[in-house]
Amino acid sequence: MTHPASPRPPHLTPQAYFEWEAQQDLRYEYFDGDVFAMTGGTLPHADIALNLASLCRASLRRCCEDCGPVRRGGGR
Template identity: 50%
Template sequence: MPLAAPTSRFDAAAYLDWEAHQPEKHEYLAGEVFAMAGASRAHATIALNVATALRNHLRGGPCSVFISDMKLHVQADDAFYYPDVFVTCAESDRVQDQYMSAPSLVVEILSPSTSAYDRGGKFASYRKLPTLREYVLIDPERLSVDLFRRHEDGHWILYPAEAGQTVAFDSVGLSLPIETLYEDVDLQPGQAARHP
């Protein structure tokens, strides 16, 4: 039987124990929990396309690809998130089971209810991860990808991609036509994805 959500703030250890017994997923930020909403068909399809492309590319190597069922810990913010897709190549994450903490790439598929947070507060939190090299935001309603890359000087630079362009995941050495990420997604007229 699922445990009820605590009525007051609780620490990360209590959250991890409580979350392990919940039928739904909850993100955690400094003592507060937030229920995760369900995803649209387009959202789920794009996440699967991204994860599949990354998994096929990285298979057999030291990196692992995770989908939205694995938590990502941002210790600097006392936070646990469920990114749509992320990659970790860190030795320290190979011995973890409940959550990872050293990603090189994080991908979020936008939704109307989370878009502002994914671009603002969540991105600010992810930037505190010293291993993170790229943060990618994908719009499920049109061919539009915003890839933010951390450069050696610590600055984050935006590399946007639209129809007909390539998305370069330099952190893992993979470049894909943007249409590959949108395969089998019904977009607005004039935004149809190519189906290989």
């Protein structure tokens, strides 16, 4: 199902954007006075993001344990 675009002024102040955005059904992004509609997230997208974050965290944790200042004798 598609939603019709809500009319908006071509350029908004941050305060005007927050007031306008609070009345909208869809999510929007504000950048330099312009407003852009954002897509909604999906469960597969959330799964991918969580999996990537978990892999990065595990890799960084191993790296910090192997190469951190405590291992090099400068520990605190």
